[in-house]
Amino acid sequence: MGDLLRIDLTxxxxxxxxxxxxxxxxLIGVKGVGTHYLxxxxxxxxxxxxxxxxxxxxxxxxxxxxxxxxxxYSLFYVSPLTNGYxxxxxxxxxxxxxxxxxxxxxxxxxxxxxxxxxxxxxxGAEFHSAADLWGLDAFEAEDKILERTExxxxxxxxxxxxxxxxxxxxxxxxxxxxxxxRGGPGAVFGSKxxxxxxxxxxxxxxxxxPDEFKALVKDMVERTKDDPGVAAYQRGGTMNMVRLLxxxxxxxxxxxxxxxxxxxxxxTVETMLxxxxxxxxxxxxxxxxxxxHNFVFEGRHKGLECEGPEYETAYVFGGLCEITDFxxxxxxxxxxxxxxxxxxxxxxxxxxxxxxxxxxxxDEKMDFGDPDCVAAFLRKMSLREGIGDLFAEGVLxxxxxxxxxxxxxxxxxxxxxxxxxxxxxxxxxxxxxAARGACHLRATMYKPExxxxxxxxxxxxxxAVYCDWEDRLTIMDCLVYCRFYRDLVPWPYITQVVNAAxxxxxxxDDLHQIANRIITMTHDFNAARGIGRESEVLPKWVTDKPMxxxxxxxxxxxxxxxxxxxxxxxxxxxxxxxxx
Numbered sequence: 001m002g003d004l005l006r007i008d009l010t011x012x013x014x015x016x017x018x019x020x021x022x023x024x025x026x027l028i029g030v031k032g033v034g035t036h037y038l039x040x041x042x043x044x045x046x047x048x049x050x051x052x053x054x055x056x057x058x059x060x061x062x063x064x065x066x067x068x069x070x071x072x073y074s075l076f077y078v079s080p081l082t083n084g085y086x087x088x089x090x091x092x093x094x095x096x097x098x099x100x101x102x103x104x105x106x107x108x109x110x111x112x113x114x115x116x117x118x119x120x121x122x123x124g125a126e127f128h129s130a131a132d133l134w135g136l137d138a139f140e141a142e143d144k145i146l147e148r149t150e151x152x153x154x155x156x157x158x159x160x161x162x163x164x165x166x167x168x169x170x171x172x173x174x175x176x177x178x179x180x181x182r183g184g185p186g187a188v189f190g191s192k193x194x195x196x197x198x199x200x201x202x203x204x205x206x207x208x209x210p211d212e213f214k215a216l217v218k219d220m221v222e223r224t225k226d227d228p229g230v231a232a233y234q235r236g237g238t239m240n241m242v243r244l245l246x247x248x249x250x251x252x253x254x255x256x257x258x259x260x261x262x263x264x265x266x267x268t269v270e271t272m273l274x275x276x277x278x279x280x281x282x283x284x285x286x287x288x289x290x291x292x293h294n295f296v297f298e299g300r301h302k303g304l305e306c307e308g309p310e311y312e313t314a315y316v317f318g319g320l321c322e323i324t325d326f327x328x329x330x331x332x333x334x335x336x337x338x339x340x341x342x343x344x345x346x347x348x349x350x351x352x353x354x355x356x357x358x359x360x361x362x363d364e365k366m367d368f369g370d371p372d373c374v375a376a377f378l379r380k381m382s383l384r385e386g387i388g389d390l391f392a393e394g395v396l397x398x399x400x401x402x403x404x405x406x407x408x409x410x411x412x413x414x415x416x417x418x419x420x421x422x423x424x425x426x427x428x429x430x431x432x433x434a435a436r437g438a439c440h441l442r443a444t445m446y447k448p449e450x451x452x453x454x455x456x457x458x459x460x461x462x463x464a465v466y467c468d469w470e471d472r473l474t475i476m477d478c479l480v481y482c483r484f485y486r487d488l489v490p491w492p493y494i495t496q497v498v499n500a501a502x503x504x505x506x507x508x509d510d511l512h513q514i515a516n517r518i519i520t521m522t523h524d525f526n527a528a529r530g531i532g533r534e535s536e537v538l539p540k541w542v543t544d545k546p547m548x549x550x551x552x553x554x555x556x557x558x559x560x561x562x563x564x565x566x567x568x569x570x571x572x573x574x575x576x577x578x579x580x
């Protein structure tokens with residue numbers, strides 16, 4: 001019996017292998033190990049939607065343990081959206097069941113000749129027909145798969161219609177409202193005729209040094225008590241960010257024109273708590289209670305309930321599309337979740353469609369502030385109907401086809417999260433350097449910039465701060481810790497956790513070196529696929545166009561290039577190649 005399970009969908013066979021203990025020591029876990037297998041097994045010529053593409057699931061050293069914030073699982077793949085490095089992490093209740101199968105790594109390859117779903121347990125994998133599930137939305141599919149599974153604690157991840165239609169920003173859902181969300185993993189599922197995977201197991205999860213680990217868990221429990229950051233998450237989750245960012249002029253609005261939206265009070269955490277019967281949920285074991293289950297009690301969406309919206313969903317629909325009604329945001333959130341699309345890319349594309357409509361570039365009649373036109377467009381994209389078929393391909397084909405290359409806001413083909421880089425210049429650096437595209441999570445540079453640890457508007461010395469945060473959060477992704485625990489796991493603590501979990505004696509310097517090695521692997525993976533220096537830019541809409549308000553803040557290309565040059569130097573990648 002091995003701890004790596006390989007599943008061939010074409011042949012409907014499975015094999016078991018062993019993950020090298022040396023590999024775990026060298027790369028710690030999830031992000032390091034997943035990136036290793038992606039680099040080793042998926043060549044630069046492989047199309048992300050071909051049968052040669054692979055889905056690499058990895059369980060971390062913390063999954064299934066009592067460590068707070070360790071309940072996450074991961075997926076590595078070639079992104080159909082960017083054609084480059086793809087990684088996703090999701091919470092909910094699935095990670096412990098994955099860990100209890102006894103497999104550290106599960107690699108799915110090939111393509112089934114008809115729709116299937118997989119059942120993975122300690123004994124391996126079983127293949128089940130998904131013919132009657134194909135076409136169902138993500139909620140219905142997950143419920144039906146679990147109804148057919150005998151294990152009482154089984155958990156499932158599934159795709160919706162968008163994944164089946166190979167929409168390049170389709171998600172993989174678990175527990176209805178949690179997603180492997182960015183870069184289109186759902187389309188990879190769909191290309192393989194894989195509707196979902198159900199996970200269950202009863203194996204005990206062990207760490208290398210249980211006594212040390214137990215003491216560290218106890219320490220974590222103590223440090224969460226009376227912590228103001230923990231209290232903030234318990235109160236409002238990520239929706240706390242709406243008021244904060246709007247107040248600092250960094251809430252992207254009206255398709256990246258401004259940093260504030262009129263009527264923002266209607267989509268704040270206060271409105272959520274006052275009007276929507278908010279119920280706290282957790283991904284156990286956790287104390288943050290950041291997941292907010294909300295209800296609509298009146299109006300045209302009466303009876304709707306969902307977990308969320310999270311801040312990023314509020315930014316794309318509330319800011320970029322200027323829809324300032326909380327119930328409408330919940331409705332659009334629900335549409336995305338059921339169809340199985342990433343709200344960040346989906347919402348950005350809806351706002352870009354409004355921009356295109358108002359320029360007379362598409363026949364759709366759309367306007368900012370209109371939830372009905374946005375909802376209709378989401379469905380058209382997700383089902384590839386009409387002009388939605390073009391937008392389902394992602395921002396790069398849209399920009400090229402409609403002549404919006406200088407307008408469409410993205411990096412490497414991925415739309416950014418909700419932080420205005422003309423004000424928060426470190427976030428601009430983060431968007432262009434993240435291997436999976438314009439990502440905010442690789443270093444969460446918004447945190448030191450918003451909290452005053454660094455000056456947002458300056459670019460000098462920003463790369464050094466960014467690299468330190470990116471290194472530590474890369475180690476978090478190797479374990480895996482929830483990103484919201486970043487303030488609770490400083491370098492001394494996370495070093496102890498790594499050593500107790502996998503049995504090493506690393507120093508902080510050792511972990512910096514490991515993080516840099518993993519980040520370099522992701523960079524090299526993209527470079528081999530032709531995604532190099534020319535991709536590490538933001539469009540002229542951001543770099544050459546000041547914000548359209550009284551501040552007129554900007555991010556000149558020279559400043560972005562200077563930060564990027566510092567980043568290359570710190571990472572040891574040599575002198576930054578000049579742009580052609």
